[in-house]
Amino acid sequence: MAAMDIAVTGLGLITPGGIGVGPSWAAVCDGRPAAALDPVLADNPVQLSCRVPDFDPESLLSARRAHRLDRFVQFALVAAHEAVADAGLDPQTWDGARVGVVLGCADGGPGTVEEQHHVLREQGADRVSPLLLPMQLPNMLAGQTAIEFGATGPNLVVATACASGATAIGTARDLLALGRCDIVLAGGSEAMITPLVMAGFAQMGALSRRHDDPSSASRPFDADRDGFVAGEGAGILVMERVADARARGAHIHGRIIGYGATADAHHMTSPHPDGAGIEAAVRAALADAGADPDDVQHVNAHGTSTPLNDLSEARMIQRTLRGDPVVTSTKGVTGHLLGAAGAVEAAFTVLSVEHELIPPTANLVMPDARMEIKLAQTLTEMPIDLALSNSLGFGGQNTALAIAPA
Numbered sequence: 001m002a003a004m005d006i007a008v009t010g011l012g013l014i015t016p017g018g019i020g021v022g023p024s025w026a027a028v029c030d031g032r033p034a035a036a037l038d039p040v041l042a043d044n045p046v047q048l049s050c051r052v053p054d055f056d057p058e059s060l061l062s063a064r065r066a067h068r069l070d071r072f073v074q075f076a077l078v079a080a081h082e083a084v085a086d087a088g089l090d091p092q093t094w095d096g097a098r099v100g101v102v103l104g105c106a107d108g109g110p111g112t113v114e115e116q117h118h119v120l121r122e123q124g125a126d127r128v129s130p131l132l133l134p135m136q137l138p139n140m141l142a143g144q145t146a147i148e149f150g151a152t153g154p155n156l157v158v159a160t161a162c163a164s165g166a167t168a169i170g171t172a173r174d175l176l177a178l179g180r181c182d183i184v185l186a187g188g189s190e191a192m193i194t195p196l197v198m199a200g201f202a203q204m205g206a207l208s209r210r211h212d213d214p215s216s217a218s219r220p221f222d223a224d225r226d227g228f229v230a231g232e233g234a235g236i237l238v239m240e241r242v243a244d245a246r247a248r249g250a251h252i253h254g255r256i257i258g259y260g261a262t263a264d265a266h267h268m269t270s271p272h273p274d275g276a277g278i279e280a281a282v283r284a285a286l287a288d289a290g291a292d293p294d295d296v297q298h299v300n301a302h303g304t305s306t307p308l309n310d311l312s313e314a315r316m317i318q319r320t321l322r323g324d325p326v327v328t329s330t331k332g333v334t335g336h337l338l339g340a341a342g343a344v345e346a347a348f349t350v351l352s353v354e355h356e357l358i359p360p361t362a363n364l365v366m367p368d369a370r371m372e373i374k375l376a377q378t379l380t381e382m383p384i385d386l387a388l389s390n391s392l393g394f395g396g397q398n399t400a401l402a403i404a405p406a
Contacts, residue, residue, distance in 0.1 A: 005241075005242045005255050005256075005257050005404075006172075006173045006176050006177070006239050006240070006241060006242065006255060006256045006257075007239065007240050007241065007242045007244075007245040007246075007250070007252045007254075007255055007406070008237050008238070008239060008252065008253045008254050008255065008256065008350050009086075009087040009088070009089075009238050009239070009240055009245050009250040009251065009252055009253065010082075010083035010084055010085070010086040010087030010088075010089070010236075010237065010238030010253075011082070011083055011086055011235075011236075011237060011238075011253060011347050011350065011351070012078075012079035012080055012081065012082030012083030012084075012086065012187075012234075012235070012236040012237075013025075013079055013082070013233070013234070013235050013236075013344060013347055014052055014055070014075045014078055014079045014189075014233045014234045014235075015027070015034075015052065015231070015233040015235075015334050015337070015344055016034035016050035016051060016052055016053070016231050016232070016233060016333070016334045016335060016337075017032070017034060017333055017334055018053060019052065019053070019054065019055060019060075019078070020082060021082065021086070021347070021351075024334075024344075025348070025351050027333050027334075028330045028333045028334070028348060028359040028362075029357060029359050029360075029379055030379075031332065031333060031359065031360040031361075031362040031379070032333060032362070033215045033216065033217075033218060033332060033333055033362050033363060034050040034051070034053075034231070034333060034334060034335060035048055035049070035050050035208075035214045035215055035216075035217045035218050035229045035335055036048070036049070036050075036051070036214050036215070037211070037214055038051065038193065040193065040194070040195065041193070041195060041198055043195065044195055044198055044199055044202060045199070045202045045203075045209075046198060046201070046202040046207040046208070046209055046211075047211060048207070048208060048209075048210070048211065048214050048217050048229050048230075049193045049198070049229065049230050049231065049232075049335065050218070050229055050230065050231035050232070050334055050335030050337075051193065051231075051232060052075070052232055052233050055074075055075075057069070057071075057074040057078075060074075060078045061074060061077060061078065068131060068134075068135070069135065069144060070108075070109030070111060070112045070135045070136055070140075070191065071109070071111055071191035071232070072105055072107075072108065072109055072141060072189045072190055072191035072192075072232075072234075073109070073135075073140060073141055073144050073145075073189070074191075075189045075190075075191060075232070075233055075234035075340075076103060076141055076144075076145055076187075076189035076234045076236065077144065077145060077148050078234070079187070079189070079233075079234040079235060079236040080145055080148070080149065080185055080187075080236045081148075082236075083185065083187075083236040083237060083238045084149065084185070084238060086238070087238040087240075087250060088248075088250055088251070089183070089238065091149045091150050091151075092150075094150075094183065095182075096149075096150040096151050096152040096153070097152050097153055098153055098181050098182040098183065099149070099150075099151040099152070099153050099181060099182070099183045099184070099185070100151065100153040100154040100155065100156075100172065100175055100180065100181035100183070100184040100185070101142045101145045101146050101149075101151050101153075101154075101155050101156070101184065101185045101186075102142070102154070102155075102156045102157075102158065102168045102169075102171050102172040102175065102184055102185075102186045103141045103142045103145065103156075103157055103158075103165075103168050103185075103186065103187055103188055103189060103236075104157065104158045104159065104160065104163075104164025104165045104166070104167055104168035104187070104188035104189075104339050104340075104342065104343065105138055105141050105157065105159065105164055105188060105189055105190050105339040105340070106159060106161050106162060106164055106190060106192065106338050106339030106393070107138070107190070107192050107197065107338070107339065108136050108137055108138035108140075108141075109135050109136035109137075109140075109191070110136070110191075110192055110194050110196065110197050111191060111194050112132060112135045112136040113132070113136050114194050114195070114196050116128050116129055116132045138157050138159060139157045141157050141189055142155045142156055142157045143155065145185060149185065151185065153180070153181040153184075154175055154180055154181055154184075156168075156171065158171060159339070160261075160393050160395075160397040160399065161338075161339065161393025161394040161395055161397050162302075162304075162336065162338050162339060162341055162342070162391065162392060162393035162394065162397075163261075163342050163391040163392055163393035163397040163398060163399040164188050164339035164340075164342060164343075164393065165187055165188025165189075165235060165337075165339060165340050165341060165342035165343025165344065165345075165346070165391070166188075166342025166343065166345075166346055166389065166391035166399040166400075166401055167261060167342065167391075167397070167399050168186050168187060168188055168342075168343065169186045169187065169237060169239070169256065169259075169342070169343060169346055169401060170256075170259035170260075170261060170399060170401060171186075172184035172186035172237075172239050173186075173239065173256050173259050174259070176239060176240065176241055177241075182240065182241070182244060183238065183239070183240050184238075184239045184240075185236055185237075185238060185239075186236070186237050186239050186343070187234065187235045187236040187237050187340075187343035187344075187346075187347075188234065188235060188337075188339050188340040188341070188342060188343035188344070189233070189234035189235075189236075189339070189340050189343075190232055190233070190234070190337055190338045190339040190340040190341075191232045192230065192232065192338055192339075193230050193231075193232050198230060201230065204269065205227070206227055206228060206269075206306060207227045207228060207229065207230065208225075208226050208227040208228060208229050208305065209226060209227065210226065215363075216363045217229050217305075217363075218305045218331055218332050218333075218334075218335050218336075218362070218363060219305050219332060219362075219363035219364065219365070220301070220303035220304065220305045220310055220329035220331050220332050220361055220363075220364065221301075221303060221310050221314065221327075221329065221361060221364055221367055221368055221371055221373075221375055222305075222363060222364050222365055222366060222367065222368065223366045223367065223368045223369065224365070224366065225305045225306070225307060225310065225368075226305075226307075227305065227306055228304045228305045228306055228331070228335065228336040229305070229335035229336065230335060230336055230338065231331075231334050231335030231336055231337040231338070231341075232337065232338075232340070233334070233337050233340050233344060234340050234343070234344070235340055235343035235344035235345075235346065235347045236343070237343070237346065237347060237350075239256065242255060252406035253350050253351070253354050253406065254349075254350040254353045254354055254403055254404065254405055254406060255403065255404045255405070255406060256346075256401055256402070256403060257288075257289040257290075257291075257402050257403070257404045258284075258285040258286055258287070258288035258289030258290075258291065258400075258401070258402030259284075259285055259288055259399075259400070259401055259402070260280070260281040260282060260283065260284025260285035260286075260287075260288060260398075260399070260400045261281055261284070261397075261398065261399050261400075262277045262278075262280040262281040262284065262398045263277060263395070263396045263397060263398070264276065264277035264396025264397075264398065265277075265396055266396050267396065268394065268395060269394050270308055271308060271309050271312050271313075271392055271396070272312065272396065273308070273312055274312065274315065274316070275312040275313055275315055275316030275319075276316075277392075277396055277398040278302075278312075278313060278316055278390055278392055278398040278400065279316045279319070279320050280398070281390075281398040281399055281400040282316070282320055282321075282388060282390065282400045283320070284400070285388065285400040285401060285402045286388075286402060288402065289386070289402040289404075291386055291402060293320055293321050293322055293323070294321075294322050294323040295323065295385070295386045296321045296323055296325045296386050296387070296388055297323065297325050297326065297382070297383075297384050297385060297386055297387065298325050298326050298327075298328075298349070298352060298353075298358055298382075298384045298386075298387040298388070299317060299321065299325050299326075299327045299328075299387065299388045299389075299390065300328060300329070300330065300345050300346075300348055300349040300352070300387065300388070300389045300390070301313055301314075301317070301327050301328065301329045301390055302329070302341075302390045302391055302392045303327075303328075303329025303331055303332075303361070304329075304331060304336050305329075305331060305332070305336075309392065310368065310371070311368065311370060311371065313390065313392070314327075314368070314370075314371035314372075314373050315370075315371070317373050318371070318372050318373050321388075324373075324374050325374065325387075325388075326358050326374050326375075326376050326380055326382070327361075327373050327374060327375050327376065328358055328359055328360065328361050328375070328376040329361050330344075330345055330348050330359055330361075332360075332361050332362030332363045332364065333359075333362045341391060342389070342391035342399060342401075345389050345391070346389045346401050346403070348389075349387050349388075349389040349401070349403050350403055352384060352387060353384045353387050353403055353404065353405050354405065354406070356381060356382060356383050356384060357379060357380070357381055358376045358379070358380040358381075358382065358384075359376065359379060360376050360377055360378050360379055360380075361375055361376055361377060364377050384405070385404060385405065386402065386403075386404055387402075387403045387404075388400055388401065388402055388403070389401045389403060
């Protein structure tokens, strides 16, 4: 065991594929797209989204607790409860001072902001909720999680746009390796599907406009892709040092053995056309893991279904990973979960390694001929000794996680 190996002992997922790890994993393995027309976006130029189905925060939390939390925090708490239970840990008995929380999100709670801005305009300032700031501030994602679980160790929210969830996992790994804490709840959560936010994405030309066939709108690496479909959800991982996990007899789903993070320093929204930044992050993650690019057998790609991102990432994979790994993008099912994407996809990569299954890239009908990579078009069974999960974000943020079996 390398000194920096970190065990994933708990997983929790809330995704457009379903509530919980089981339904979410089944959805991506089955290649069932979640995109649909969204009534909330009925007046928007783009009306597509990938929503979490049947999410009832009052039953999953308590009514009083749910009403005091924005949707992005509700997602995180539900996913964190699943992850902690999966890890076999009891917050009533752990040493909270040795438990950290590191979570990522891109925006905080825009739904609360838009709702209260409407109150301000229609009813006046004295009718604005005193919970506006505690509900919408990004740091409350980690703050409320700490309150929920009595975690009094390091408490951080990172914001690296759509790489946020992956950056949080990498940061948690560093904290554990430095001995700052013994357990970290790490991951990301996002609930940005609001009229204002989606209008902004639409005006940028980033979203698919396939209104005549919503379920096929998110189509990573396909020649006919025209933009991403926004999703929502959360992914939480319980992370511990491998030695500690083994000492308590915990089930280890997989290990985070490498982490790389870089900046393109190129453009505010477009990725570097040659994928130079994500290549540097991948090489850093592999060096951290003590691995060679030829060793990578599977890549869970960022694969947003946008023309520029998919092409630059595919060219990077072809150029850098000479072992011809099997590549998938689970965004064909979930859509783009924005700040939660990196965490959810890291969890899917851990599950791929654990179960020796690579989910198909949903809606991949005709791969872009310019991309000479091995794309998973069906559920693929194979042993995986080393996998990568790639995440990119606006501002040129890049994160790569190297993941290995237990």
